[in-house]
Amino acid sequence: xxxxxxxxxxxxxxxxxxxxxxxxxxxxxxxxxxxxxxxxxxxxxxxxxxxxxxxxxxxxxxxxxxxxxxxxxxxxxxxxxxxxxxxxxxxxxxxxxxxxxxxxxxxxxxxxxxxxxxxxxxxxxxxxxxxxxxxxxxxxxxxxxxxxxxxxxxxxxxxxxxxxxxxxxxxxxxxxxxxxxxxxxxxxxxxxxxxxxxxxxxxxxxxxxxxxxxxxxxxxxxxxxxxxxxxxxxxxxxxxxxxxxxxxxxxxxxxxxxxxxxxxxxxxxxxxxxxxxxxxx
Numbered sequence: 001x002x003x004x005x006x007x008x009x010x011x012x013x014x015x016x017x018x019x020x021x022x023x024x025x026x027x028x029x030x031x032x033x034x035x036x037x038x039x040x041x042x043x044x045x046x047x048x049x050x051x052x053x054x055x056x057x058x059x060x061x062x063x064x065x066x067x068x069x070x071x072x073x074x075x076x077x078x079x080x081x082x083x084x085x086x087x088x089x090x091x092x093x094x095x096x097x098x099x100x101x102x103x104x105x106x107x108x109x110x111x112x113x114x115x116x117x118x119x120x121x122x123x124x125x126x127x128x129x130x131x132x133x134x135x136x137x138x139x140x141x142x143x144x145x146x147x148x149x150x151x152x153x154x155x156x157x158x159x160x161x162x163x164x165x166x167x168x169x170x171x172x173x174x175x176x177x178x179x180x181x182x183x184x185x186x187x188x189x190x191x192x193x194x195x196x197x198x199x200x201x202x203x204x205x206x207x208x209x210x211x212x213x214x215x216x217x218x219x220x221x222x223x224x225x226x227x228x229x230x231x232x233x234x235x236x237x238x239x240x241x242x243x244x245x246x247x248x249x250x251x252x253x254x255x256x257x258x259x260x261x262x263x264x265x266x267x268x269x270x271x272x273x274x275x276x277x278x279x280x281x
Contacts, residue, residue: 054097064128098190104181139252167201177213211279223279
């Protein structure tokens with residue numbers, strides 16, 4: 001399905017020196033049968049051609065966030081981990097299409113998580129997007145209202161707000177999954193879905209998202225390996241905050257997927273004191 005024939009992009013010159021380019025937007029990145037041009041966060045994602053080059057066009061949270069994503073992708077410690085950003089126009093980024101030669105393994109994902117979390121924030125612009133405040137928390141609030149769990153939600157949000165806002169800040173990528181980190185040429189990995197990239201105060205939430213995507217059978221040592229290599233101390237307060245944040249994340253995701261049964265189930269498990277985290281720490 002051809003969505004747009006051509007579009008002129010006059011924004012800042014690309015790394016190849018282009019200042020004006022013809023962009024042909026052809027179709028969603030998934031099969032046309034899916035009939036959906038947006039991702040799970042509700043943002044536009046398309047696959048097309050830029051002057052004959054295969055590219056991906058995707059939507060950041062806002063203009064500021066788009067420039068933050070580009071700055072991260074150009075960081076001297078991370079430049080090999082992201083596709084080249086060719087153009088930015090408003091909140092939309094045009095990046096090189098990374099041909100997948102194989103999904104990333106758990107060790108590669110763990111190494112990439114550490115690399116991102118250890119990247120200094122000095123020199124990076126404001127992120128323009130906050131994974132907890134802008135995505136997880138609003139979804140959780142709406143789900144709690146529908147499920148009549150407002151009281152529990154207020155307690156959970158208050159505790160996570162405190163940790164998220166007062167803890168040291170880290171570069172966070174909550175979507176590092178085997179599907180989104182692809183093996184490319186020259187034995188390197190490229191992170192191809194960066195719409196949720198930002199800065200936050202609970203980096204272990206990234207590990208939960210990755211472990212959840214990998215599946216329990218394949219990630220037994222994922223969290224413990226990360227913590228050992230980073231020398232991270234985990235106390236009861238941190239575990240409680242992580243469980244709170246994970247509860248909000250899963251319940252909110254179930255809500256937007258119209259799976260209220262699953263949302264109620266995890267709320268019940270949480271109330272009963274069960275370990276709802278997808279990894280061992």
